[in-house]
Structure formats: structure tokens, C-alpha cells
Amino acid sequence: MSENNIITPENLVYEKTKVMTDRVLHYCPGCGHGTAHRLLADVIDELGIQEDTIGVAPVGCSVLAYYYFDVDMQEAAHGRAPAVATGIKRVLPEKYVFTYQGDGDLAAIGTAETIHACNRGENILIVFINNGIYGMTGGQMAPTTLPGMKSSTSPRGRDVATMGNPLKITELIAELPGTYYVTRQSVHTPGNARKTRRALKKALEYQKLNKGTCFVEIVANCPSGWKMTPVQSNKWMEEHMFPFYPLGDIKVPEK
Amino acid sequence: MKELRLMKGNEALAEAAIRAGADAYFGYPITPQSEVIEYLMRENPVDRTGMQVLQAESEVAAINMVYGAAGCGKRAMTSSSSPGISLKMEGISYIAGAELPCLIVNVVRAGPGLGTIQPSQSDYFQAVKGGGHGDYKMIVLAPATVQESVDYVKLGFDLAFKYRNPVMILSDGIIGQMMEKVELFEQMPRTTEEPEWATVGKKPGRDSVIVTSLQLQSEEQEKVNLRLQAKYRVIEKNEVRYETYMCDDAEYLFVAFGSCARITRKAMELAREKGYKVGLVRPQTLYPFPEKVINEFGSRMKGILTVEMNAGQMVEDVRLAVNGQCPVKHFGRFGGMIPSPDEILNALEQKIIGG
Amino acid sequence: MARKGDVVIDIEKCKGCEVCLSACPNDVLALSNEVNSKGYHYAVKVNSECIGCANCAIVCPDAVITVYREKK
Numbered sequence: 041m042s043e044n045n046i047i048t049p050e051n052l053v054y055e056k057t058k059v060m061t062d063r064v065l066h067y068c069p070g071c072g073h074g075t076a077h078r079l080l081a082d083v084i085d086e087l088g089i090q091e092d093t094i095g096v097a098p099v100g101c102s103v104l105a106y107y108y109f110d111v112d113m114q115e116a117a118h119g120r121a122p123a124v125a126t127g128i129k130r131v132l133p134e135k136y137v138f139t140y141q142g143d144g145d146l147a148a149i150g151t152a153e154t155i156h157a158c159n160r161g162e163n164i165l166i167v168f169i170n171n172g173i174y175g176m177t178g179g180q181m182a183p184t185t186l187p188g189m190k191s192s193t194s195p196r197g198r199d200v201a202t203m204g205n206p207l208k209i210t211e212l213i214a215e216l217p218g219t220y221y222v223t224r225q226s227v228h229t230p231g232n233a234r235k236t237r238r239a240l241k242k243a244l245e246y247q248k249l250n251k252g253t254c255f256v257e258i259v260a261n262c263p264s265g266w267k268m269t270p271v272q273s274n275k276w277m278e279e280h281m282f283p284f285y286p287l288g289d290i291k292v293p294e295k
Numbered sequence: 296m297k298e299l300r301l302m303k304g305n306e307a308l309a310e311a312a313i314r315a316g317a318d319a320y321f322g323y324p325i326t327p328q329s330e331v332i333e334y335l336m337r338e339n340p341v342d343r344t345g346m347q348v349l350q351a352e353s354e355v356a357a358i359n360m361v362y363g364a365a366g367c368g369k370r371a372m373t374s375s376s377s378p379g380i381s382l383k384m385e386g387i388s389y390i391a392g393a394e395l396p397c398l399i400v401n402v403v404r405a406g407p408g409l410g411t412i413q414p415s416q417s418d419y420f421q422a423v424k425g426g427g428h429g430d431y432k433m434i435v436l437a438p439a440t441v442q443e444s445v446d447y448v449k450l451g452f453d454l455a456f457k458y459r460n461p462v463m464i465l466s467d468g469i470i471g472q473m474m475e476k477v478e479l480f481e482q483m484p485r486t487t488e489e490p491e492w493a494t495v496g497k498k499p500g501r502d503s504v505i506v507t508s509l510q511l512q513s514e515e516q517e518k519v520n521l522r523l524q525a526k527y528r529v530i531e532k533n534e535v536r537y538e539t540y541m542c543d544d545a546e547y548l549f550v551a552f553g554s555c556a557r558i559t560r561k562a563m564e565l566a567r568e569k570g571y572k573v574g575l576v577r578p579q580t581l582y583p584f585p586e587k588v589i590n591e592f593g594s595r596m597k598g599i600l601t602v603e604m605n606a607g608q609m610v611e612d613v614r615l616a617v618n619g620q621c622p623v624k625h626f627g628r629f630g631g632m633i634p635s636p637d638e639i640l641n642a643l644e645q646k647i648i649g650g
Numbered sequence: 651m652a653r654k655g656d657v658v659i660d661i662e663k664c665k666g667c668e669v670c671l672s673a674c675p676n677d678v679l680a681l682s683n684e685v686n687s688k689g690y691h692y693a694v695k696v697n698s699e700c701i702g703c704a705n706c707a708i709v710c711p712d713a714v715i716t717v718y719r720e721k722k
Contacts, residue, residue: 046656046702046718053655054704054717065712069690070667074711091496096363097507106505112494114366115507117389120359123351127363127371128494130347131319135496153359156352230673230705237708263667270667 057085061110070270072260073101075227076169076236077108080138083241084111093136094128096121098150100142101175119150122157125164136247138165144174147183147209154209161218161252165243168210168255171262172281179265183207186284191265206284210257214291220252222291226259228274232287251293259285298479304441305330305471307479308374308400308464311448313340316483317398318369319347321360323379326412327468328402331374344485354379358386358399365395366506368493370452370486374400376468377418378409380426387461388427391523392508394492396455398448399433400464402471405604405631413631414468416553419608422465423582430520432527434462434534435581437552441475443579449480458530459492465581467604469554469633536579537588541567545574547647548592550613551602552578555634559602562639569640571648581609586616593617598647602639603627622650655702655719657695663714664692670706670715679706 059081065074084093090111097105099118106113116124121139129137146154146168157164173191174180181191181198184206188197198206214222221243225236236258243254259281261273268276302310309331312320317340322332332350340346347364351357357373364371375383380401390397401422405415420426422435434454436447444466451462489495497503510516540560542548547566551559556577566573576592578585593599598621601610610625617623626642628634657678664686671679676699681691693706693715702719 046654046720047658048718051702051718051720052716053702053719054707054715056713056716060713064663067711069665069711070669071711074713075709078710078713079708091498094367094494094496103509104511106503106507110497110503112497112504113506114363114494115393115505115509116362117359117385120355120362120386123356123359124363124366126349126351126356127319127321127360127365128367129363130349130360131364131367131369131371132495152352153356156356228669228709230703230708233708270669271672274669 057081059085059090059110060108063107065108066104067101068264070261070263070273072171072227072258073169075233076167076258076260077105079227079233079237080167080240081109082237083244086241087244089136089244092134093138094132096125096128096137096139098139098141098145100145102140102142102169103176105140119145119148120153121145121150122153122162122164122166126157126162129162129164136244138167140167141169142175143170143172143182143184147207151209155213155216158213158253158255159216159218163247163250164253165247166253166255167240168257169260170257170285171260171265173262173265175262175265186280208285210255210290213255218252219255219291220293221246221254223289224257224259224285224287226277226287228261228277246293259287300477300479301474302441302477303330303472303474304444304466305402306334307441307477308444308448309334309338310479311445312372313338313344313346314480314482315449315452316344316370316485317346317372317452318485319364319371321349321351321357321371321373323351323354323357323375325376325379327404327471328374328376328400331400344482346485354382355386358383361397362386362390362393362395365390365397366393366494368488368490368495372398372400374402376402376404377406380418380421384427387433388429388431389508390461391431391433392429393506394459395506396459397461398451398455398464399461400466403465403467405629411631412468414554414633415604415629415631416467416555417605417608417629418465419581419603419605422463423584431523432530432582434458434460434530435465436462437465437579437581438470439553439556439577441470441473441477444470445477445479454534458526460526465553467554531583534580535583535585537585538577538579540575540577542574542576542592544572546572546597547643548596548599549573549575549602550578550589550599550609551575552581552609555602555604558634558636559639561636562643565636565640566643571643573643584612584616589613589616590618593620596621598622598624598650600643600647601625602634604633605629622647624650653701653720653722655700655717657700657706658716659693660714661692662686663712664690665712666690666692667711669709669711673705673709675703675705676701
């Protein structure tokens with residue numbers, strides 16, 4: 041059988057969802073942002089909620105997320121996405137509202153907005169990309185940068201005695217009564233990407249039930265910021281990030 | 296039907312918000328305006344009109360909630376007082392940049408810093424010259440009475456949506472805290488319109504809506520800035536509001552806004568009793584500023600005194616408007632102190648008539 | 651016996667990150683010697699062992715891979 045016979049519409053098993061636009065992503069080669077975008081877009085497509093979804097983009101590498109999601113979106117000030125999402129959800133409670141934020145945005149400058157939106161139990165999905173570094177501004181130390189990890193503002197490695205400890209904000213968030221589903225995933229292997237996809241789907245399904253905030257952390261690589269190839273960065277992530285930020289569900293709905 | 300009530304300024308403003316068909320209020324307590332959110336929470340307008348009211352974790356969060364709701368095409372508002380407005384300035388700049396309509400109320404107290412909870416007009420510059428970063432303007436309405444506090448809520452929302460621009464009511468602790476007779480307008484319905492610029496969910500056949508103030512290309516950012524400036528020129532042409540008192544035969548002129556204009560009006564009467572021909576201009580819009588009328592008065596006055604509860608802010612705009620045609624001086628009390636009519640009359644005699 | 655599959659790669663959008671290479675169970679993919687108009691060596695098929703599992707597509711950060719698999 042020739043290959044040409046396989047490439048037919050009825051044999052299609054995976055293609056870029058129409059909930060993603062055709063724009064070329066501006067992310068560096070191998071960056072987990074693109075995969076995370078696509079998985080969320082996939083889920084929006086699968087649930088058939090493109091017309092009912094409003095997203096909020098952060099400040100950081102994913103500041104231009106609204107170029108790639110083909111849904112109505114608002115661009116928030118740095119760290120304020122959960123407040124913007126609160127404003128949207130309060131006036132349009134029937135819509136699905138998500139924020140997409142990096143670690144600097146969510147766990148440093150936006151800590152108050154994040155914690156209080158979660159504590160109020162806003163019926164929104166927060167997607168949190170944790171790559172342990174400020175990517176867009178050129179690789180500075182983030183609230184999630186590991187002890188000893190080098191960045192342009194911790195060139196000799198993060199010294200926790202003077203620079204403070206990395207913040208495990210997801211564990212903190214899980215303690216809040218307003219959160220309904222809190223999980224930490226990754227997108228660097230097919231298995232992990234599929235788990236993330238399921239987590240995002242669950243989170244949006246829960247939003248329909250008005251159960252509270254759903255929070256999906258995705259531990260991701262930053263090849264440029266970490267100064268590694270994409271493949272090296274994924275290996276480094278497994279060896280260094282995952283021991284500190286273990287993958288898996290942190291809070292699941294009670295049966 | 297007219298509904299007359301005796302109401303505190305902050306509470307009347309809150310009632311006006313419900314009646315103006317506001318969709319959402321997001322606030323944070325700060326003296327001297329906490330009665331706004333207290334009244335709304337007590338009144339629970341979600342039962343009356345469906346209006347949402349939320350106490351945010353900070354002024355920063357509150358203004359960004361306004362951004363989110365305004366981006367959905369809704370009538371969203373917040374209120375605060377000076378230190379809280381400073382915190383909101385980031386969000387206001389983003390709202391101006393994203394061209395969203397909203398209403399912001401500043402019941403001004405004295406600064407700098409934590410200052411005092413007593414009334415002041417020391418946020419004039421912050422309100423009319425920008426406050427936040429970037430080239431932008433807010434329409435600034437300055438009520439002198441509780442009645443105007445009420446009327447400007449409705450006017451403010453109308454102007455905000457007409458121009459897709461933030462509007463500020465620049466009040467002060469006197470107007471917020473005092474009780475006056477007020478005529479309330481009838482309940483207006485909340486809008487069901489979905490403006491084409493609003494994120495309400497992507498409809499089939501149209502592009503997704505993006506609410507943003509970001510332009511990475513300088514050429515594009517300049518285009519946005521030019522569009523904003525063109526809008527501001529239209530606002531300056533169409534939306535100037537002011538009142539004049541006894542200006543026809545005047546040789547001297549007071550310029551004062553807000554609560555200070557009421558005290559200055561009394562000073563004007565005292566001056567008239569002493570035989571000085573004095574008039575008063577009261578700007579109701581601080582941006583756009585009534586530049587033209589003040590320029591015209593400048594050409595035939597012997598001198599102009601601005602009276603402000605600050606160290607001299609609006610006086611700069613009056614001088615720009617007068618453009619050297621006559622002397623322009625400032626008299627102010629500040630730090631929460633309120634000028635008396637006698638003080639103002641004395642300042643007129645010392646700085647203008649005898650000056 | 652596994653069903654046969656195939657992939658179509660949008661080589662102009664591929665950034666040559668190689669994440670798909672190790673995701674493939676049958677080493678179907680490799681980087682080209684050629685570069686696209688952006689200067690990236692892009693992913694190409696180097697054998698016909700594709701089973702249409704979509705592992706490559708699901709980890710592709712740039713959504714450049716479309717996957718097909720024959721029906722049973």
C-alpha cells in the first residue's frame with residue numbers, strides 16, 4: 041500500500057485545531073508554550089465552546105497569546121489577569137473564562153490577584169506556565185527559579201539566603217477553599233502532553249458546574265533562557281525541575 | 296417622576312450608579328469614600344437590576360476587574376480616594392490604551408503619601424495631565440454639589456461610551472461626606488447591546504475580538520497614539536462644560552472648581568458688597584478645560600485669582616489659557632484645610648486688586 | 651500488527667526543535683539537511699514505519715504535524 045492512500049480525510053487522526061490561528065508562533069524553537077497553547081485550543085475545540093470562551097493573556101512571553109487562540113481575548117497588565125478574568129466572569133457568568141500566565145506574572149507581581157481570585161473561588165481556569173525564569177525580558181530570576189539555578193540576575197546561581205526561596209505557589213493555591221481542581225503537569229513528552237490535555241478538559245468541564253477555580257500548572261522548558269537546546273532543556277527539566285515541582289494532581293474534587 | 300431625597304454625597308453617587316444601569320462596581324474601602332461600596336453592598340443591586348458589586352483585594356485588582364468587565368462592553372465603574380487612585384493609575388493607563396469605557400470616582404483627600412483623610416483638590420494634575428504612563432487623557436468631571444455627583448454618574452457613563460474612554464469624577468471629601476437635597480433620575484435599564492469591540496465570545500463569521508493596549512511595532516503604536524490624539528481633539532471641541540457667575544460687568548475674576556467654587560462664590564458676594572466687580576468661572580469639566588472662555592475673560596479682566604485646595608495646580612491651565620493677557624494668581628489652602636470666604640476675599644485684595 | 655500511518659509536516663513553520671524526534675517510537679523523523687526560508691533545518695520522514703500514533707504531533711510546539719492512520 042502506498043503512503044498516498046493513507047493521507048485521506050477519513051484517515052485523519054490529528055491536525056492543528058481551528059481554535060488556533062494560522063499565525064506562526066513567535067516562541068523560540070522547542071518552547072513548551074506552543075504545545076500548551078495547542079492543547080488548550082484542542083480542548084476548547086473538542087468541547088465546542090469556541091464561541092463561549094474568553095481568554096486573558098498575561099505579560100511575559102505569552103503576551104501575544106491572543107494572536108494564536110481564535111477566541112475573544114483581553115490582554116491584561118502584568119500580573120492582573122486573574123482580576124481581569126474576575127471582571128469578565130462576573131458580567132458574563134455563562135462564558136468560559138481562562139487566564140494563561142507565566143511564573144513571573146502569576147507568582148511574583150500578580151501573587152495577590154492570583155491568590156484572591158482563587159480564594160474567592162472565581163469560576164475561571166488559570167493555566168500557569170512555570171519555566172523557572174523570566175523569558176521575555178531575557179532570562180532573569182523568577183519567583184520559581186530553583187536554588188542554585190543561574191539566570192541573568194542570579195549569575196552565580198540563586199542564593200536563597202539573599203534572594204529568597206522559590207515559591208511553590210501551586211501547593212499554596214491548593215490549600216485555598218475556593219479552588220476545586222489543582223494539578224501540575226508537563227507537555228514535553230507525548231504521555232505528559234496527553235495528561236495535560238485531560239487536565240485542561242476536566243478544568244473546563246468543572247467550570248460549567250460553577251465549582252470554583254481550576255488551576256493547571258504546566259512545568260515547562262525555556263531553552264533560550266536556560267541556554268540549552270530544546271531536547272537538553274527537556275532532560276534538564278526532568279532532572280532538576282520535577283524533583284522540586286513534582287508532577288501530578290494536588291487537589292482533586294471529592295467524590 | 297421626580298424623586299427628592301436628602302442624601303450623603305457618596306451614597307447618592309452609589310444610588311445614581313444603580314439607576315444609571317451600571318453593570319458592575321469593583322471597589323476597595325478607603326476614607327472618605329467607603330460609603331459608596333457600603334451603600335451598594337447594603338442595597339444589593341443584583342436584586343434590583345442585576346448589577347454586580349464586588350469588594351476587591353486591592354485598588355489594583357479593582358481597576359483591573361473594571362478593565363475586564365469594560366472589555367465585555369459593560370458599564371463598569373470603581374471609586375476610591377487619592378492613595379487608592381494612585382494605585383489604579385496603572386490600570387487606567389491600560390484602559391485608556393485599550394480604549395475601553397469606564398467610570399472612576401476620586402473622592403480626593405490630601406496628600407502626598409498617606410496624607411490626611413480631609414478634603415483636598417491636590418489630585419488635579421494627576422487627573423487632567425495623565426497620572427499613569429503614556430500619552431492619554433481622561434475626561435474629568437468636577438461636581439460642586441451632591442446633585443452634580445448624581446448627574447455626572449449618568450453623564451460620565453454616556454461620555455465614556457461615546458468616546459470609548461475612561462471618565463473620572465473628581466470629587467472631594469466635602470462633597471462625598473455632606474448631605475444635600477438631591478433629585479434622583481429614574482431607573483435606566485441595563486444595556487443589552489454587545490458592541491463590536493467587546494469580548495463577548497467569538498461569533499461565527501467574525502474575527503476574534505482582542506482587547507489590548509500592546510503594539511510591538513513603533514509605526515503601529517504611533518498610529519494608535521495619533522488616533523487617540525484625534526479623539527481628544529474632538530472631546531476638547533465638544534465636551535467643555537462650565538458655569539459663570541456675575542461675569543458680565545466683572546473687572547476681576549475667580550476661577551474655582553468643585554467644593555472650592557461654592558466657597559469662592561460666597562467670597563465673590565462679599566467682594567461685591569465691598570464694591571469690587573468680581574465674577575466667577577467654575578469649570579465643570581477639568582479635561583477638557585474651558586480654555587476658550589477663560590482666554591476671552593483674560594482679555595478684559597484686570598486680574599484673575601484661582602482658588603484651589605492645593606498648592607497651585609489648575610492655575611497653570613488658567614495661565615496657559617489667559618496667555619499673559621492679565622495677571623493670574625493662585626490662592627490655596629491645602630493639607631486638608633478648607634479656605635474661608637474671608638480668606639479668599641483677603642487674597643483677592645492682596646494678590647489681585649492691590650497687587 | 652500495527653496499522654500504518656503517515657505524517658504531513660508544514661516545513662515552513664517547523665523550527666527544527668527536534669522534540670518530535672524522540673517522541674516517535676519508530677524513528678520515522680529526522681532533521682533535514684536543507685533549511686526552510688527562516689533558516690531552520692526542518693523535520694522530515696526518513697522511513698516508512700509510521701504507525702500514526704500522533705506522538706510527534708502532540709508534542710510539537712508549533713502545530714506543524716498532521717497525522718493520518720489507515721482504518722482497520
